[in-house]
Amino acid sequence: MYSLLILVPFFIVLVLNLPFKVMTRKVAFWACALFSALQVSAVLALQGVFWGNHSEIFAGFLRFNFWIDNLTSIMLICGGLVVFIVALVEKYLSRDEEQTFRFLNVLLLVLAGMNGTVLVRDLFSLYVYLEIAAVSSFILIGLNKEKDACEAAFKYIILSVVATVLMLSAIAIFLMIAGDTSFAGVSQALSASPDKLLIAMAVGIFLCAAFIKSGVMPFHGWLPDAYSASPAPVSVLLAGIVTKTVGVYLLIRLVYTVVGFSPAIVQILLWVGTVSVVLGALAALDQKDLKRMLAYSSISQIGYIVLGLATGTALGLAGALFHIFNHTIFKSLLFVNSAAVESATGTRQLDKLSGLAQKMPLTGTTSVLASLSCAGIPPLSGFWSKLIIIVALWKAGLFGCAFVAAFASVLTLAYFLTMQRMAFFGKLRSDLEQVKEVGFGLALPMIILALVTVAAGLCFPWILHRFTLPLGMMAGG
Amino acid sequence: MDLNLALLLALLAAALWTVMTRSLLRSAIFLALTSIILTVLMFRLNSPLAAVFELSVCAGLISVLFVSTISLAEPQSQKDVIQHMKERMARFWFLPVLLIVLAVVLCLKTVRPAVHLPTPENAQDVRIVLWQLRPVDILGQIIILLTGAFGVVIFFKEKVKK
Amino acid sequence: MNMDVMQLFWITGLFVLLLGVVGAYCVLMTRNLVRALIGLEILVKAVTLLLVVAGYVSGHEALAQSLVITLIVIEVVVMTVAVGVVFGIRGNTGSLDTRHIRNLKG
Numbered sequence: 113m114y115s116l117l118i119l120v121p122f123f124i125v126l127v128l129n130l131p132f133k134v135m136t137r138k139v140a141f142w143a144c145a146l147f148s149a150l151q152v153s154a155v156l157a158l159q160g161v162f163w164g165n166h167s168e169i170f171a172g173f174l175r176f177n178f179w180i181d182n183l184t185s186i187m188l189i190c191g192g193l194v195v196f197i198v199a200l201v202e203k204y205l206s207r208d209e210e211q212t213f214r215f216l217n218v219l220l221l222v223l224a225g226m227n228g229t230v231l232v233r234d235l236f237s238l239y240v241y242l243e244i245a246a247v248s249s250f251i252l253i254g255l256n257k258e259k260d261a262c263e264a265a266f267k268y269i270i271l272s273v274v275a276t277v278l279m280l281s282a283i284a285i286f287l288m289i290a291g292d293t294s295f296a297g298v299s300q301a302l303s304a305s306p307d308k309l310l311i312a313m314a315v316g317i318f319l320c321a322a323f324i325k326s327g328v329m330p331f332h333g334w335l336p337d338a339y340s341a342s343p344a345p346v347s348v349l350l351a352g353i354v355t356k357t358v359g360v361y362l363l364i365r366l367v368y369t370v371v372g373f374s375p376a377i378v379q380i381l382l383w384v385g386t387v388s389v390v391l392g393a394l395a396a397l398d399q400k401d402l403k404r405m406l407a408y409s410s411i412s413q414i415g416y417i418v419l420g421l422a423t424g425t426a427l428g429l430a431g432a433l434f435h436i437f438n439h440t441i442f443k444s445l446l447f448v449n450s451a452a453v454e455s456a457t458g459t460r461q462l463d464k465l466s467g468l469a470q471k472m473p474l475t476g477t478t479s480v481l482a483s484l485s486c487a488g489i490p491p492l493s494g495f496w497s498k499l500i501i502i503v504a505l506w507k508a509g510l511f512g513c514a515f516v517a518a519f520a521s522v523l524t525l526a527y528f529l530t531m532q533r534m535a536f537f538g539k540l541r542s543d544l545e546q547v548k549e550v551g552f553g554l555a556l557p558m559i560i561l562a563l564v565t566v567a568a569g570l571c572f573p574w575i576l577h578r579f580t581l582p583l584g585m586m587a588g589g
Numbered sequence: 590m591d592l593n594l595a596l597l598l599a600l601l602a603a604a605l606w607t608v609m610t611r612s613l614l615r616s617a618i619f620l621a622l623t624s625i626i627l628t629v630l631m632f633r634l635n636s637p638l639a640a641v642f643e644l645s646v647c648a649g650l651i652s653v654l655f656v657s658t659i660s661l662a663e664p665q666s667q668k669d670v671i672q673h674m675k676e677r678m679a680r681f682w683f684l685p686v687l688l689i690v691l692a693v694v695l696c697l698k699t700v701r702p703a704v705h706l707p708t709p710e711n712a713q714d715v716r717i718v719l720w721q722l723r724p725v726d727i728l729g730q731i732i733i734l735l736t737g738a739f740g741v742v743i744f745f746k747e748k749v750k751k
Numbered sequence: 752m753n754m755d756v757m758q759l760f761w762i763t764g765l766f767v768l769l770l771g772v773v774g775a776y777c778v779l780m781t782r783n784l785v786r787a788l789i790g791l792e793i794l795v796k797a798v799t800l801l802l803v804v805a806g807y808v809s810g811h812e813a814l815a816q817s818l819v820i821t822l823i824v825i826e827v828v829v830m831t832v833a834v835g836v837v838f839g840i841r842g843n844t845g846s847l848d849t850r851h852i853r854n855l856k857g
Contacts, residue, residue, distance in 0.1 A: 115728075122732055176725055214743055221736050228732075232725055236818050240729035243825045244736060247832055251740045254836045262839035269833050270778060273791045277771070280798045280822065287815060288760075288805040593759065597766045600800075604770055604793050608777040608786075616789055627796055634807040639819040643799065646823050651792065651830060658785055658834050688769055719817040726821045737828035744835025 114178040121224040151192030178231040187230040190440040194352035197557040202345040204553025222248040234294040253342040264341035275324035282318035326359025328388040339407035344451035352444035373424040381422035388415030393523035420501040423508040431500030445482040445561035452550040467540035478562040483528035493568035617655040624648035770797035
């Protein structure tokens with residue numbers, strides 16, 4: 113059943129490219145939106161009952177080994193949701209129908225790649241589907257062939273290939289030690305093997321690769337450029353789900369399922385997480401471009417997720433996973449807002465914007481909600497996930513990190529308030545008189561995302577028992 | 590054993606030549622040469638199928654790709670390039686020499702700890718492994734080839750209006 | 752495994768590392784975008800060699816070969832898209848100089 117999540121987008125793309133030009137252009141958007149919405153509802157509704165953990169026979173002769181556990185379900189839900197939003201944004205913003213058609217095709221391939229990444233149970237297959245998602249993202253970034261976009265795409269390609277090479281070297285060493293590349297096989301062999309030095313080297317290399325792909329400090333060089341220079345819907349896609357799937361998911365799988373926690377790994381994760389959280393927030397404070405500020409904010413939030421993972425406890429992991437979900441929601445919302453601002457006013461520079469809240473009330477309101485959620489203000493959802501992470505750090509005895517995380521929350525509030533004040537509040541600038549609120553196409557994603565973040569915050573006690581705590585105790589690979 | 594070492598040294602030398610050579614065209618040709626040496630090495634390491642793939646794809650397809658890119662692109666001012674290369678060669682002449690000397694020395698002298706390896710299974714055919722044990726990878730390859738096709742269509746079409 | 756095979760592994764591992772250094776040097780120190788791609792190719796060849804040797808040494812050549820085949824297919828697609836992006840840059844700036852793509856600050 114799970115292979116459908118990969119095969120159906122693939123077949124949709126094939127069908128869309130049959131030579132029925134007029135019909136396929138019309139159908140493309142609906143096919144894409146429908147499939148992603150279906151993905152979200154299927155995973156939500158059929159938890160555990162329909163999906164079970166098993167390998168399955170497809171077409172009688174090909175045996176695909178896809179499993180699903182709680183981490184996978186969260187990533188599938190986030191993926192489906194963001195792709196739905198991105199399809200809506202692209203349909204609204206684009207003027208060229210041919211380009212939209214190509215965009216939607218490649219978007220479906222990104223979704224197929226991401227679904228594959230989270231469904232497989234083998235390190236090398238993980239690499240294969242990771243590359244599918246990555247290559248499709250490269251294509252999407254450079255889709256309209258603008259100067260800045262191509263430049264950002266090139267830098268991203270170089271760093272992505274370097275990270276891939278590192279990851280494969282680690283997989284080669286695991287192959288030698290374990291004779292197998294599946295999660296279970298490698299995990300068993302690593303605990304049983306006496307060659308500690310070689311294993312330590314391989315794990316270190318793999319961690320570097322995961323850090324480069326996640327965009328945490330000090331490997332974050334490509335992230336601000338890629339997020340700010342790519343076209344608006346692509347930024348939503350990258351920030352909302354792609355970086356998290358190819359980077360953070362890789363990290364969590366490696367540390368939690370394959371290698372296990374050791375003191376050295378915990379130390380490395382703590383350092384990387386703390387540095388990202390603080391430096392990301394500090395860097396976001398003095399950005400003048402809206403999207404770059406959001407990019408540095410993403411680096412900071414991913415630092416929080418790494419800190420949650422570093423605690424090694426079930427509570428910390430639950431906090432990290434819930435924060436992944438929340439970050440998807442509010443960061444996508446913020447990027448959709450920036451797309452709205454850019455399409456309405458033509459600029460992203462904060463010092464050229466002022467007083468937009470009067471002309472664009474919906475954008476302003478949702479932006480405030482997303483910013484407060486990101487900064488961790490109750491009762492919005494971001495508050496709960498940050499609280500869980502800080503409590504987990506405290507309980508694990510890492511008091512310094514807990515203080516740093518709480519302090520960085522204050523910094524987050526600071527830069528978001530700055531952004532709000534500069535862009536939305538205050539007096540309306542004279543050259544922004546003709547600015548109009550965005551149409552339904554962009555309003556719908558904003559409303560959906562804002563509702564989710566408010567609902568997740570308000571219904572938190574229910575969510576806590578139903579979803580979050582079970583997340584912490586994953587079934588494992 | 591000695592032949593393997595010689596092949597490895599030749600591989601490193603070819604790669605160095607690829608990096609340090611002046612013209613881009615020669616660089617691409619030396620990349621193909623590096624592929625060929627790698628292919629021979631892989632044959633010696635009991636991996637014939639992978640070697641054939643490497644030869645046909647890397648020494649063939651990628652070289653065609655690079656040579657066509659280089660010939661289609663605007664040539665930089667030749668003097669500028671040669672000047673830059675000469676400067677770099679003058680500053681970094683020790684680097685290739687150092688690398689090769691280091692390689693030979695370390696080969697002969699280092700302590701190599703033994704690694705405990707799992708007992709190998711009966712030799713299986715690559716085709717069986719690929720098709721029956723790893724069909725997920727095959728599906729992945731098909732999907733990425735489709736993605737590549739899209740990439741080619743999107744990037745390699747000349748813009749009609751500019 | 753006997754000492755001879757492990758010796759081969761460590762020697763080859765050393766060469767893989769040196770190849771990696773050569774590739775990284777090429778990517779960092781070049782002024783031409785296509786040469787940066789050639790450097791990436793060299794890095795990928797180093798990893799291919801490492802995979803093959805790991806397979807040979809541990810006796811699992813069949814598995815290593817299937818991994819290498821998949822890897823080669825994927826890297827061809829990545830290189831093709833990278834060349835496409837380079838064409839895009841050339842279309843916009845008219846040259847393949849890396850100095851022209853320092854527009855975005857890190």
